[in-house]
Amino acid sequence: MKKKVLVIGGVAGGATFASQLRILDDEAEIIVFEKDGTMSFANCGLPYYLGGVVKKEEQLIAATPESFSQNKNIEVRVRHEIIKIDRPAKKIIVQDHIKNLRYEETYDQLILSPGATPVVPEIEGLAHARCYTLRTFEDMLRIDQQIKENNFSSVCIVGGGFIGLEMAENFKARGLEVFLLERSSHVMKIMDNDMGEMIEKEIVNQGVHVYTDTTIKQIENNGRTMHLSNRATIHTDFLLLAVGVKPNTALAEQSNLEIGITGGIKVNSFMQTSDPDVYAVGDAIETIDFITHAPKRVPLAWVTHREAYIAARHITEQPLPFKGVLGTSICKVFxxxxxxxxxxxxxxxxxxxxxxxxxxxxxxxxxxxxxxxxxxxxxxxxxxxxxxxxxxxxxxxxxxxxxxxxxxxxxxxxxxxxxxxxxxxxxxxxxxxxxxxxxxxxxxxxxxxxx
Known part of the structure; x- marks a missing residue:
């Protein structure tokens, strides 16, 4: 019998799942819903466009709704936001932001790939700052446009993890003066202290102003003046927040799906949630650590793509369990x-x-x-x-x-x-x-x- 499979989220996890499902099942009706205007873009490439390494924004687009329709017989509806999941009735409520209307869509299986949202810390005066986060294609375009239109020459990056370090390099490549703040004792806090010190030495040698054990206490002067916890004051044109992400679990919680102890949507080894007809993949889920077998949440591209494949296999009755994640990651730092x-x-x-x-x-x-x-x-x-x-x-x-x-x-x-x-x-x-x-x-x- 022909299945109807709905996918919530059209970037890495959702797009990969839909593609894999089509390979495994050439008859299923597959509809992908993406609340933003761009699907299936290379999220990891965003810093390199802002740094001028990637020259054209379209190079980051892996697929379009038109290509999915023509090449894979998969319907993609962009600017369509899911308002509610009615699990007993096996249907979703969709807000079409293009036509400004709301409608229902039924499903046999539902895939959640809502991703994650940048964490925004509470800082006095933040609302008046030129403050940005980098998570979506639209975020990238907005930052690029603002730098060009306002002739920005300096930036304060809050967060010394992967995104913060990549952006420090790419903003320097763009000619900006870069200040980087990290609340921990060293940058890349997920690594050991001695390794973090090696990284910090490199970025300081490259001209980045680094402040560790430091946070912003207050922002003044329309966002250009930042008073730091170490009593220093810095002046920059804009602020980039790169302090981490939190899983988008609102729909899952609203639908009474189980949330794990790490804050992600809890799934089994086949990516099924507490509802066997609802699957979840990507940055929003809690999976397991390959080494310790403890619950773990890892927002990385390889992990998301593997989870999408596992879910597609299970839906087509070709089960293959997910064995856990190591969190293997790599970063270019100058x-x-x-x-x-x-x-x-x-x-x-x-x-x-x-x-x-x-x-x-x-x-x-x-x-x-x-x-x-x-x-x-x-x-x-x-x-x-x-x-x-x-x-x-x-x-x-x-x-x-x-x-x-x-x-x-x-x-x-x-x-x-x-x-x-x-x-x-x-x-x-x-x-x-x-x-x-x-x-x-x-x-x-x-x-x-x-x-």
Whole structure:
């Protein structure tokens, strides 16, 4: 029997799910609802358009309603907002913002991919500031337009995580003076202190004014003057908030779907919510940690795309369970590449998990070959059996391939001592006879009790 599947959210999770479902089921009626005017755009590319690396905004558009209709027989309705889910009746109430009317649509299965919303801290005077967040395609266009129209020359970025650091680099590339505030003791607070200090040194050397252990206490002068918690005062043209995101769970809560302890929509290993006919994927959901099996919420693109595939498989009765997330992430910070997965020292300590650590300092390839640069790899692991708990890598080159190897090793169940045996492709321009990955394994071998 032909199914009718409705998808709420048309960016990464929703668009990917719809595409995968069409591959698996060529008869299903699929309708995607997106409350904004743009669907399926490259969210991770927004900073690089603002920095001038990506030259044309249309390069970030992965698909359009027209292409989905013509190529995949999937209907996409943009500027359509879901007001309510009536689960007993298996229908949704839709607000069409184009025609300014409200209507109902029934479903057999419903997919929630509402994403997340930037966190906006409470700051005295914020309402009068030129303040922006960067989450949507429209956000990107608005910031670009404002910089051009007002000839902005300086910016204060609040938040030293992935988005804050990427925007610091791209605003500098655009010629702006950049001030970056981080309330923690170091930037990239999800990493260990020593690694965060390496990143901070890089951005300071690149001309970014960095304030750690600092927040904004008050904003004056129509948003141009900021009084900081460290008693300093800075003056900038505008403010970018990059302090994190919170899951969009309003519809789920309104529909009495279960919310997990991390604040995301609770799903099982097939992406079903507490209602078996309602699935959820992406930044709004709570999933599980691959290493500890504890509840976890990770707003990353790879995770969202995998969850969308899992949901499509289950709806078409080809079940494949989601096995958990490592949180493998990577970020370009000026001349450095910064990457991590799993747990930091603080995370492991807070969970009461005993661990040992190996930090290996080396070069990404043979030291005598031109272009050799420093590479730092830090691995947390179990002293008992060598289980790898977390990895952090910083360098100028070769970071991504080492992190990908380590992510694969963890997924394959390899221990830290097994890293000795990974046979890498070696030639002087690429590695060393004993790669830094191998060296972690050799260094850990005397520490691990049950090899």
């Amino acid at each position: 001349d450095l590449t910064v990457s991590m997965l799993g747990h930091s020292e603080q995370s492991l300590t807070e969970q009461g998990i005993p661990f040992k650590t190996i930090t290996h300092y080396s070069r990404q390839h043979a030291g005598y070959y031109p272009g050799s640069e420093k590479l730092t790899i830090k691995v947390h692991f179990s002293e008992e059996d060598g289980k790898i708990y977390g990895v952090q890598i910083i360098g100028k080159d070769g970071v991504d391939k080492r992190m990908d190897i380590l992510s694969t090793a963890i997924k394959a169940g390899l221990s830290v001592t097994d890293l000795q045996e990974i046979e890498v492709a070696y030639a002087p321009p690429f590695s060393a006879p004993k790669d830094p990955i191998n060296m972690i394994g050799y260094k850990a071998y005397p520490i691990v009790k049950n090899k």
